Amino acid sequence: MHQATIDKTAKQKVVAICGNPNCGKTTIFNYITGLNQQVGNYPGVTVEKISGKFSHPSLPNQSIQLIDIPGTYSLSAFTPDEFIAASVLFGNFTKMDKPDVIIAIIDATNLERSLYFLLQVQQTGIPVVVGLNMSDLAAKKKIKIDRKKLSELLGGMPVVDLIGNRGIGVDELKEEAVHLLNSDLRTVDKYYSHETENAVEELIQLNPHEDRSRAHLLRIIFDAGGPAEEQFLQIEGEAGEKLLAEIRKKIIKEHSYLTHAETSVLTKKSEEIFNQVITKPDVADKTNTEKVDRYLLHPVLGPIILFGLMYFVFQSIFSWAEPFMGIIEQFFGMIASSVEGMMAEGPLRSLLTDGVIGGVGGVLVFIPQIVILFFFIAILEDSGYMPRAAFLVDRMFRWCGLSGKSFIPMLSSFACAIPGIMATRTIEDKKLRFITIMVAPLMTCSARLPVYAIMIAAFVPYKSYFGIANLQGLTLTLLYLLGIVVAVIVSFILKKTIFKTERGTFLMEMPSYKVPTAKSVLIRVYNRVKHFVVRAGTVIMAITIIIWALSYYPHQDGEALTAERTEEINQTIALSEMNIDKEFNSLTTAFSEAQIAEVSRLASAFTAVTSQEQLSSIADSMISLYPAYNEVISLYKSHEFTKLEASQALNNLPNEVAGTQIRSSYLGKAGKTIEPFFEPLGWDWKITVSVLASFPAREVIIAVLGTIYNLGSDIDEESTSLIDQMRQATWEDGEKAGMKVFSIPVAISIMVFFALCCQCGATLVTIKQETKHWGYPIGVFVYMTTLAYLGSFAAYQILTSVGL
Amino acid sequence: MTFLDKMQPGQSGKVVGFTDDNRVSRRLLELGVIPGRAIQYIRNAPLNDPMEIQVGHCCLSLRHAEASLITIELDE
Ligand SMILES: Nc1nc2c(ncn2[C@@H]2O[C@H](COP(=O)(O)OP(=O)(O)OP(=O)(O)O)[C@@H](O)[C@H]2O)c(=O)[nH]1
Numbered sequence: 001m002h003q004a005t006i007d008k009t010a011k012q013k014v015v016a017i018c019g020n021p022n023c024g025k026t027t028i029f030n031y032i033t034g035l036n037q038q039v040g041n042y043p044g045v046t047v048e049k050i051s052g053k054f055s056h057p058s059l060p061n062q063s064i065q066l067i068d069i070p071g072t073y074s075l076s077a078f079t080p081d082e083f084i085a086a087s088v089l090f091g092n093f094t095k096m097d098k099p100d101v102i103i104a105i106i107d108a109t110n111l112e113r114s115l116y117f118l119l120q121v122q123q124t125g126i127p128v129v130v131g132l133n134m135s136d137l138a139a140k141k142k143i144k145i146d147r148k149k150l151s152e153l154l155g156g157m158p159v160v161d162l163i164g165n166r167g168i169g170v171d172e173l174k175e176e177a178v179h180l181l182n183s184d185l186r187t188v189d190k191y192y193s194h195e196t197e198n199a200v201e202e203l204i205q206l207n208p209h210e211d212r213s214r215a216h217l218l219r220i221i222f223d224a225g226g227p228a229e230e231q232f233l234q235i236e237g238e239a240g241e242k243l244l245a246e247i248r249k250k251i252i253k254e255h256s257y258l259t260h261a262e263t264s265v266l267t268k269k270s271e272e273i274f275n276q277v278i279t280k281p282d283v284a285d286k287t288n289t290e291k292v293d294r295y296l297l298h299p300v301l302g303p304i305i306l307f308g309l310m311y312f313v314f315q316s317i318f319s320w321a322e323p324f325m326g327i328i329e330q331f332f333g334m335i336a337s338s339v340e341g342m343m344a345e346g347p348l349r350s351l352l353t354d355g356v357i358g359g360v361g362g363v364l365v366f367i368p369q370i371v372i373l374f375f376f377i378a379i380l381e382d383s384g385y386m387p388r389a390a391f392l393v394d395r396m397f398r399w400c401g402l403s404g405k406s407f408i409p410m411l412s413s414f415a416c417a418i419p420g421i422m423a424t425r426t427i428e429d430k431k432l433r434f435i436t437i438m439v440a441p442l443m444t445c446s447a448r449l450p451v452y453a454i455m456i457a458a459f460v461p462y463k464s465y466f467g468i469a470n471l472q473g474l475t476l477t478l479l480y481l482l483g484i485v486v487a488v489i490v491s492f493i494l495k496k497t498i499f500k501t502e503r504g505t506f507l508m509e510m511p512s513y514k515v516p517t518a519k520s521v522l523i524r525v526y527n528r529v530k531h532f533v534v535r536a537g538t539v540i541m542a543i544t545i546i547i548w549a550l551s552y553y554p555h556q557d558g559e560a561l562t563a564e565r566t567e568e569i570n571q572t573i574a575l576s577e578m579n580i581d582k583e584f585n586s587l588t589t590a591f592s593e594a595q596i597a598e599v600s601r602l603a604s605a606f607t608a609v610t611s612q613e614q615l616s617s618i619a620d621s622m623i624s625l626y627p628a629y630n631e632v633i634s635l636y637k638s639h640e641f642t643k644l645e646a647s648q649a650l651n652n653l654p655n656e657v658a659g660t661q662i663r664s665s666y667l668g669k670a671g672k673t674i675e676p677f678f679e680p681l682g683w684d685w686k687i688t689v690s691v692l693a694s695f696p697a698r699e700v701i702i703a704v705l706g707t708i709y710n711l712g713s714d715i716d717e718e719s720t721s722l723i724d725q726m727r728q729a730t731w732e733d734g735e736k737a738g739m740k741v742f743s744i745p746v747a748i749s750i751m752v753f754f755a756l757c758c759q760c761g762a763t764l765v766t767i768k769q770e771t772k773h774w775g776y777p778i779g780v781f782v783y784m785t786t787l788a789y790l791g792s793f794a795a796y797q798i799l800t801s802v803g804l
Numbered sequence: 805m806t807f808l809d810k811m812q813p814g815q816s817g818k819v820v821g822f823t824d825d826n827r828v829s830r831r832l833l834e835l836g837v838i839p840g841r842a843i844q845y846i847r848n849a850p851l852n853d854p855m856e857i858q859v860g861h862c863c864l865s866l867r868h869a870e871a872s873l874i875t876i877e878l879d880e
C-alpha cells in the first residue's frame with residue numbers, strides 16, 4: 001500500500017478529455033497542448049487516442065499528460081473508436097494507467113443528451129471537470145444553463161463555460177483540472193436500481209483484485225455481446241460466465257429488458273437535472289442551418305449541388321494552380337543551372353541536378369495543387385457538409401453494400417487513404433467496415449493528384465467551354481469518378497461474395513453548419529503541405545537516389561562514346577565518297593563530255609539541301625526533267641542522303657550518347673527486359689520502370705521520369721521542363737522507333753493505372769493494422785494491381801483502335 | 805399512435821417508446837430520442853431514404869427501417 005502511494009506521486013499525471021462526438025474536444029485539446037490535431041465539424045473526426053502534454057505552475061518540473069479520445073454517446077462500446085474511448089476511461093488501454101482527472105466536454109446546445117453520457121462517466125469514480133462548450137451557439141439559441149445548480153446536482157463537479165474555438169474559458173478549465181489533480185474530489189452517485197447495485201457488488205466480490213471501476217462493471221453487466229463482456233469472460237472464465245448470467249436474469253426479472261435497468265435510470269436522472277438547470281425559449285427560431293438545408297438537402301437540388309461542388313473543386317485545382325507552379329518551376333530551374341555552373345561534371349553533379357533537383361524538385365512543383373485541394377477539403381470538413389453528403393448518397397450507396405457511413409471515410413480518402421481507412425472505425429457493422437476498408441484505396445488520394453496533374457497538363461489541351469468548364473478539369477473529374485465507380489462495383493462484388501452484409505444502420509447526427517475558422521483551414525493545409533514536403537524529402541528522395549544510381553551506373557565515359565561515334569560517322573561519309581567516285585565513272589562511261597558537265601552541274605544543286613524531304617523533291621523533279629540521268633541523279637541523291645544523316649547524327653550526338661549511357665545502365669537493361677510485358681499498355685521502358693518504382697509511393701513516378709529524362713538527354717542544353725521532355729520523347733527502337741512515346745492514349749493508360757493501383761506501402765500497413773490480418777492488405781494489393789493492369793490495357797487498346 | 809416511418813415529412817409528435825430493445829434502440833436513446841420528447845420529421849433524402857428528424861436541438865439522420873422501431877404520438 002505504501003509502495004503504491006509513492007508510485008502515484010512519482011508518475012506523470014494523466015488528464016483525459018471525453019465527450020460526445022463533435023462537441024469540441026480536439027479543439028480544446030489543441031488549445032491546451034499547442035498541438036495541431038485535426039478538428040472538423042462532423043462526428044467521428046478523432047478515431048484514436050492522441051496524447052499531448054501541458055504544464056502548470058502548481059506542478060513545477062512536471063508535465064501533465066493530456067489525452068484526447070474519440071467522441072462517444074455512451075460508454076457502451078460497439079465500434080472500434082468507442083472501444084478506444086471506453087478503454088482509456090476504464091484504465092485498461094494498453095500501456096496506460098487510469099486517468100487521474102477527466103475533462104468532460106459538453107455541447108451546451110445538446111445538454112440533455114450529454115448528461116446521459118456524463119452520468120456514465122461519473123461512475124468511473126475519477127474526478128471530473130465539466131466544460132460547457134459551444135456557449136456562443138447556446139447563447140445564440142437563447143439557451144441558458146445554470147452552472148452553479150448543475151455543479152451542485154452533479155455532486156460538486158466544477159463546471160466551466162467554454163468557447164473552444166476562441167479559447168475562451170480554457171484557462172479556467174485547466175485550472176480546475178489541475179486543482180482536482182491535487183484535491184481528489186470523487187463523486188460517485190449510486191442511483192442505479194437495487195438489483196443493479198447488487199450485481200455490481202457481486203462482480204466485485206467475484207474478483208476483488210481486479211481494479212474495475214463501477215462504470216466498467218456496468219458495461220460488463222449491460223452490454224451483452226460487447227467488448228467489456230468479452231474481456232471479462234476471458235479473465236474470469238466459467239465462474240464469471242455463470243455469475244453474469246445469473247445477475248442478468250435477476251435484472252431482467254425486475255425490468256423486463258436488461259438494458260432498461262440502465263437506460264430508464266439514466267434518462268430519468270438526466271431529464272431531472274436538465275429541467276432544473278435550463279431555461280430556453282419555448283419556440284426555437286428558424287436557424288440558418290435549417291434554411292440552408294432546404295437547398296443543400298433538397299431531393300433534387302441536393303445531389304446536383306454535391307456533384308457541382310466536387311466538379312468546382314477539380315476545376316479550381318487546374319485553373320488556380322497554374323501561375324504558382326510556374327514560379328516553383330523557375331525556382332528549381334535557377335538552382336539547377338547554378339549548381340551546374342558551380343560543379344564539375346561527374347556523379348555528384350548528376351546526382352544533384354538529375355536526381356535531387358530534376359527528380360524530387362519535380363514533385364514539389366505540385367505543392368499548389370495540394371494546397372488548393374486541402375483548402376477545399378478543410379472547408380468541407382469544418383463547415384458541417386460531410387455528414388450531409390453522406391445523407392444524400394446513403395440510398396445510392398446501399399445497393400452495392402456500402403452505406404452513407406462509408407461515404408465519410410471515402411471522402412476522407414480523397415485526402416489520403418490512411419486516415420480514410422482509420423475513419424471506418426466509426427462503422428459498427430464489421431462486414432460493412434471491411435468492405436469500406438478494401439475499397440477506400442480506390443479513392444483518388446492527394447498522392448495521385450500530381451501524377452494526374454502532370455499527365456493532364458502535358459497531354460490534355462487547355463480548352464475552355466462557356467468559361468466554366470475546361471477539358472483539363474473535366475478529365476480530372478472523370479478520374480475521380482472512375483475511382484468512385486470502380487469502388488462501387490468492387491464493393492458490390494464483395495458484398496455478393498465474401499462479405500454478405502445485412503442491412504446496416506445509418507444513425508448519424510447532423511451538426512449545425514459553422515463558418516470554417518481560418519485557423520482550422522490553415523492547420524489542415526499546413527499539416528498536409530508539410531507532410532507532402534517531408535515525403536518528398538524522405539521516401540521519394542530515397543527511391544529517386546536509388547533509381548538515379550541504377551540509371552547512372554555502370555557509367556560509360558561520355559567522351560569516349562562521343563569519339564567512337566564521331567569516328568563511325570566520319571567513316572560512313574568517307575565510304576560514301578569513295579563509292580560515288582567509283583560508281584560515277586562506271587555510270588558515265590557512255591556519256592559525252594557535255595553530258596558529264598551537265599550532270600555535275602545538276603549534282604551541285606544538292607549541296608545547298610538541308611533536309612531529306614527537300615533532297616527527295618529536288619531529285620524527283622530533276623529525274624522527270626532528265627530521265628536519261630536517272631541513275632546518276634539517284635546515286636548523288638543517296639550520297640547526299642548519307643551526308644545529311646551523318647551531319648544530323650553529329651548534331652544529335654550528345655543526346656544519343658546520353659541515351660546510350662542510360663540504356664546500358666542497370667536500370668536500362670532491366671527496363672528493356674520487362675518492356676514487352678507493358679508494351680500492350682503503350683509504355684516504353686522508361687515509363688515502365690517509373691511506374692514500377694512508384695509502387696512504394698505514387699509521386700515517385702514524377703521524380704523518376706524527371707531523373708531518367710534528365711539523364712537521358714544532353715545536360716548542357718537549355719534545361720526544359722519535364723512536361724516538354726515528355727512531349728518530345730520518342731521510341732528508341734522496335735517497330736515504333738522514332739515515334740512519339742506519349743500520346744493521349746498513353747497518358748490515359750498511365751492515369752488509369754494510377755487510379756486503380758494500390759501503390760502505397762503505408763496504406764497496406766494501415767489495412768493490416770485495422771483488420772488485424774495480412775490477408776486483407778494482400779487481397780487489396782492483388783485485386784487493385786490486377787485491375788490496374790487490365791484497366792490501362794483496355795484503355796490504351798480501345799483509345800488507339802478508335803484512332804486517338 | 806403510429807410509427808416514425810409512417811409519418812409524413814413536416815409532421816411532429818412525441819416519442820412514446822420503442823418496439824424492440826436492441827443496439828439501435830439503445831443508440832437512439834443515447835442520441836436523445838427519449839420517450840416523452842418532442843420529435844419532428846424534417847425531410848427525406850433523395851430516393852426517400854434515409855430521413856432527417858429533429859429532437860431537441862439535435863438533428864439526426866436514420867433509415868426508415870430504424871425509424872420503424874420508434875412509436876410516436878402525433879401532435880394535433
Ligand atoms: N461555435 C463554436 N464552434 C466550436 C466550439 N468549439 C469547437 N467548435 C467547432 O466544433 C467543431 C468540432 O470540433 P472538434 O474539436 O473536432 O470536435 P471533437 O469533439 O474533437 O469531435 P470528434 O473528434 O469527432 O469526437 C469544429 O468545427 C470546431 O471548430 C465553440 O465553442 N463554438
Ligand SMILES: [Mg+2]
Pocket residue numbers: 025026027038039045046069070071
Ligand atoms: Mg476530436
